Ligand SMILES: Nc1ncnc2c1ncn2[C@@H]1O[C@H](COP(=O)(O)OP(=O)(O)O)[C@@H](O)[C@H]1O
């Protein structure tokens with residue numbers, strides 16, 4: 469269950485008057501999210517998604533919603549936020565920030581093949597380029613600073629072996645991030661959570677991606693590593709599937725070629741992307757927020773992926789001649 473704030477159709481009647489969408493005619497809670505209360509909203513003008521933000525405040529939200537608007541205006545298939553009569557994208561509902569965005573067609577592809585991974589690679593590269601001139605700034609709030617602050621809060625719950633892995637990987641990543649090659653990696657606003665469940669397909673056609681609420685400014689390579697670590701793996705073992713990796717990377721670099729520094733940084737970045745989700749899942753598992761009503765995601769999945777990325781060389785970003 470993931471509707472933390474109950475909203476009724478009656479309640480929306482007056483609230484909706486500020487939006488150019490006509491009357492609300494149907495409202496249905498969406499069970500699958502873990503962060504916010506989401507609803508499919510049908511109005512006289514069409515199909516939308518209403519989100520009531522449970523953990524993000526009015527200061528943080530403009531970055532995400534303006535970024536979605538920026539991308540939508542540049543033809544990237546993301547939900548377009550709907551502004552109210554005052555031009556605001558975030559409006560209080562039941563005392564919490566809320567927003568209406570367009571509804572994407574389709575459903576998630578949870579068993580992706582190379583053809584799907586190629587579409588994801590193309591979209592990701594186009595999204596990076598389209599976001600490059602986005603004017604608002606917000607760092608990736610789940611980056612190195614967060615890892616260093618969060619690690620001490622979970623260490624006590626881990627086996628000695630896992631505690632040692634976590635400490636050594638955070639140290640490795642701090643060293644990697646301090647290097648001169650890292651500083652040269654191209655960066656900009658990134659999605660930072662482009663998992664299978666955040667992309668829609670109709671058949672083999674990608675119709676869009678959503679859930680920008682972990683977006684922030686970080687390296688493009690990090691975003692790519694997060695994506696590959698979810699789309700291109702055997703879910704049981706965490707092992708990379710070479711055909712899917714190569715399809716995603718070839719499609720990405722056809723839109724935006726990689727730099728020499730990115731080629732060198734690929735393997736450490738795959739480790740960084742695995743660490744990020746191992747740590748957030750450990751944190752959600754051992755230190756759940758009060759409002760959290762869902763079973764947290766399994767941390768051992770990303771522990772396996774991290775160990776695998778440390779142990780096994782990944783396919784290169786650009787295959788050697
Ligand atoms: N713009 C959208 N178009 C279509 N479906 C959406 C859209 N936004 C969210 N959804 C649906 O709502 C579900 C939960 O959204 P999500 O953003 O993942 O929630 P949370 O941030 O709470 O984890 C998604 O799995 C998807 O089915």
Ligand SMILES: N[C@@H](CCOP(=O)(O)O)C(=O)O
Nearest residue numbers: 501502503661663679745765
């Ligand atoms: N993708 C993250 C958790 C974020 O959940 P989402 O439903 O908002 O995408 C993970 O798998 O740990």
